[in-house]
Amino acid sequence: MEGFTCLAHVADDGRSQTILSHLQGTAGLAKRFAMPFGGEAQAELAGLAHDIGKYSDAFQKRLRGCPIQADHSTAGAVECWERRQLFAAFAVAGHHGGLPDGGSQTDRPDQATLWGRLKRKESLEPYGDWEQEITLPQAGVPPFLMKPSGPEWIFFTRMLYSCLVDADFLDTEAFMDGRSRERNETSMEALWDRLQSYISGWFPPKGELNRRRCQILERCIQEGEGRTPGLFSLTVPTGGGKTVASLAFALAHAKKHGLRRVIYVIPYTSIIEQNAEVFREILGRENVLEHHSNLLYDLEREARPHTIRLAKATENWDMPVVVTTAVQFFESLYACRSSQCRKLHNIAGSVVIFDEAQMLPLPYLRPCVWAISQLVAHYNVSAVLCTATQPALEPIFREFLPNISMRELCPPDICRWEVFRRVSFRQAGGMTWDALAAQLNAHSQVLCIVNTRKAAQEVYGRLDNTGSFHLSTLMCPSHRKEQLREMRRRLKEGLPCRVVSTSLIEAGVDVDFPTVFRETAGLDSILQAAGRCNREGKRPAAESIVYIFEGEAPAPPLFSDAIGAGKTVMSRYTDLTSREAVHRYFSELLDLKGKEAQDKEKILSLQQSAFFPFRTVAERFHLIDTPTRTVYVPWGEGAGLIEQLYAGGGGRILFRQLGQYGVSVYEQHFAALEAAGDLEVLENGAAILRNPALYAAETGLSLEADSGKGLFI
Template sequence: MEKALAHISEDGTRTQTVYEHLSGTARLAGAFAAPFGAKEEAEYAAWLHDIGKYSTAFQQRLAGGATTDHSTAGAQEAMKGCAPHVQAAFAVAGHHTGLPDGGNKRAADSADGTLFGRLKKPVEPYDGWREVTLPQSAPPDWANRDPLDFAFFTRMLYSCLVDADFIDTETFMNGQAAPRGNSTALSSLLEKVRTKAAGYLAAQSTLPVSSQRNAVLRACMEKGAHGAPGLYTLTVPTGGGKTFASLAFALEQAAAQGMKRVIYVIPYMSIIDQTAAVFADLLGAENVLADYSCADYKSLEQEKLTPAQYRQLLASENWDAPVVVTTAVQFFESLYANRSSRCRKLHNIANSVVIFDEAQTLPTSYLLPCVSAIAQLVRHYHATAVLCTATQPALEPYFRQFAPELPLQEIVPDTATLYTTLRRTTLCDAGELTLEALTSQLCALPQVLCVVNRRKTAQEVYAALPAEGSYCLTTLLCAADRRRQLAEIRQRLRESLPCRVVSTSLIEAGVDVDFPAAYREQCGLDSLLQTAGRCNREGHRSVEESLVYRFTLEGCGVPQMLRQNVHAMQYAAGCAAALDSPEAVRAYFKELYFARGEAALDTSSILDALRKGISGCIFPFAQVAEQFHLIEAPTRTVYLPVGEGKGLCDQLRSGTVSRTLYRKLGAYSVACYAQQFQALESAGALEPLPNGSAILTDRTLYDPKTGLSMDVETGKGLFF
């Protein structure tokens, strides 16, 4: 009897039997799941995932016949017996189409696509699978103690299966293994960090900033080398050297605990290049993966990739790299995803050190699902998590809900002293200012940063500033022009040339600039202190002369989305002697979260959906994936035919549609709110595209200095 086949090479000269594929996939999946104690269970799922290929219908499919379902058979086998492997059944059922909803056991229909529906679905006979011997296995005990544990383990098991399935298939189809891995050992990367750290620690400096940065670095290296895996905070004022110190902690911890990688999670895509470049310069570009949508290696056709770029592209599929730099959106949305393309990487978060940079930016509306996910990784998947920020959010009560046995450990022992020593600015209350008074004060200073709440306000203030050395930074500028302007701003600051910058909050997210003075429109305390972190950043000026003014703008109320933040700061101001103190920050976040209430910390009811189901549908993996989106702004994209964007827009017009093209266009696009998009469209300034985006046709409405115009004919409407 001929052996059943799983794959035939594209040239038809080679074949892989089903048994060979199941065996190879099981070996890989088991290795992926071993760090969290699920080696045998992953092997079990892998041995079952393609047994439907033993059917005559699938063998005919290989010969050119009709498509057939080969996933359901394995899911049905996993559910047989007195101890069904439910998580394995979910993983097997969804290894091509995505983790399904569980459905309703009684009401499920064989055609509804849920797991319970698939279990009732008739399948083609697959008798040949009896050559497979299933391993004796069961999920770890903790994987079934709680619905959240169950759901998280299901995704991690699914990740092991789909990554192993893809790699085994890829290896066969290519005739050889793809160039994955081959990176430098973490121990060698640690030596590079230790060498650089030794240079910092040996340098003599009279500046308090330098000595305190060294104290932070020493604490991080000591705690990393000797601390157990767990949940940590790194609370250091802006400019205190958190980025390098946290990397040193992570590599020390990974080496000491036998961990596989370091994952650096950054809140905004606008600064990922900056951080990844710093790490690549230190550790070698081949050892640092920057995984985000606009990365260069994702913007080229495969045949144009260099070998190094090709390895990065492969690594981005499953985070097979020693150091990964990614965004919070990518990280958390993947943890709640159900598609194989998003979930392949998840098993590689296990046995890793994960640094959450600017932890105060964890989205409030999804705070509880994010905290739950972090707790899962630390409790069950041999991960260490570090919440790294100058304004540490008050998350202890929420971590206690999900992991009562895990204390939050502060890496730097005396943060109060650190804040006193590293205080580099004086916060001042400028009260209410008219637009004219504000611009007059800005014009009187040769170098100053002003951060406002609305994009419209930024453009208005900029228009009143001297032309030379003035800049307007908002998301109305495309990414290419923002990068260009930031480079010019840094150069002018270094050369002591006039430099007045008015910006929205985007400059607060880790953008490395150093102004002698700053202004911040009323906002939350975290935003105020982030703006202060762009003033006297290096400590070359005295605290008394480095002034940061908070102000309200006459005629401009507080945006709805900031009202609770402003209220919480007013509360914190009454609880602490100084706003730039750990006590004030603690009071601010406690009030902010308390005022919103727990329902507002999970507005899409993600955790309830996993605990209780949705309308009788248990474990609604697909529905949760659809609902979990950290960025929910109702915007539409406008592509700009400026610079290199002109040729890219021409390609769109010619009918070229590809992921590569859209990724390149990302640097020449602006996200518009509905009202602004409609105004541009009504003015005849847009060429609509089938996917709901558009190309700007009136190029006079885009200025490379201020961005896309908000005044289209009527000039009505405030957008922010």
């Protein structure tokens, strides 16, 4: 390009950025991002190499308005590959289109694998001018990669890719905007001071229960300051204050060891919203990022600086405290696209709390545990499995982390479970739905949890009309939230409140009933249900009964192993809440399923046998893998949103808003509704409910056409 300055970008106002400036800026950021895991040299190399294809005549002409195609990412991958820099070659090759599968040497140039991309070298436009400005370093690798190729190489490459794509985006954004993105610079010390202010009124504690809670809190603070980074468990009974205690550990630990952020990983959005609100109250709204599929930062309606910062932070998690879902966290760790992977490097050097760790789905349990193990072993992460019902995961962690033991933050001498016992369990035997409803109607305030959506509707239909509620995923999220608000109001005011629900109410939903009925399930579900009984500890445990009953309909096959393991434990232990009973239950359940069931898609074996199968793994790893389709219902504000959709407003923001008015149904149910003419199917596979009569204010979407195999939540 003699006579021209080679450019990387041209802004709308005519300003231009040279390739050299962009490569150096990207390399500097990427190098900084990779420091927590020792990948600085590789990240700097990837940053310098990623856009050298832009030195070609074709790209420069395209940048100046000529409508021609110009592949600019393959060139950098080729240069890295020829220097035996495998990790950087993958990261550079995928920095726009996503990490490719490695493929094989027999792949053709038109294939999307790395081998295919490398074979395009001869057809690339000449880009040799880069050597006049850039020298690519021969980059070393962290010591843990100094062994034959394996899954650790794949994990590192994805982390390196994260550093590159985030640095590339941020450098480009800063040039285009004329200024760098505003960062939240709140220190862990400042957050620690806020927590101290929040808990200052708790001491000295009043009453035995509060005294024990404060002991747990103080122990977590001591452990945070005294323990070296690694793998921890926090086993605290319901009511023990584990949310604040785990935050106290995380902040004390991060402050002591120079860790950069705290990440909370929570299984369901029904819990995440209330926990995030607690953290915002303690630490300030400006320091907490809530990131999940149900939360929308609508910059069209609310373009305030704070909202803009939060919306941008969802892209890369550059915030001191992040609250997210297990789906978002683990699917990002096994993703191949830049939009999901940008955030990964910001997990390194963090404290990661896995709340309700027993909810990790069994079909992906081993890949999840392996990913946590990688973060702990090589990426300066302290991981905490935080739950009232600790799963028996130690054997799996010992397999993946043979040199690192799991350390319990709150041993039995501190956390005496009998102090927190707030319920008594009773076996109620088999019941017809009529008999069950009669017992429920005899209580003014009672919660009943059943295993299927069909059972929930059957039992609800038999309850007295006054003060009775139904809750299941056949109701859209907005509808469920409204029902929960009304339930809490009635419970607080002492009004009649009889609720029949599926298991969605178990996962940390903050409600307090004097009596609970739970259809036979796994012990973890039974104990979670018990957490909704006498939650505030205001009644004697002997008068707060959790009845375990056999329902009229057979349990779904999905539950058979959990129910079997639960019955085994219930027959051997009188105290179902004891650590011994809980540990035995999870051990029984994992033994029943076996290793194969804990990695249904064979993610780990694929990473061992294939050559960097990034794309294949991403396609297989879906933490919630249910064959459902979404039906948008015209309930409440959903009706107006559907009208906007009909008017042609089908953008990303509108669909995110519609998510609050969507119901997930199985394919057979969906097909029956469609055949009856009750749905209008959209291009994305979802549908709009055309017959509003099929959505009831009490029970949500009609199950008349369903197969009876309703979702268990």
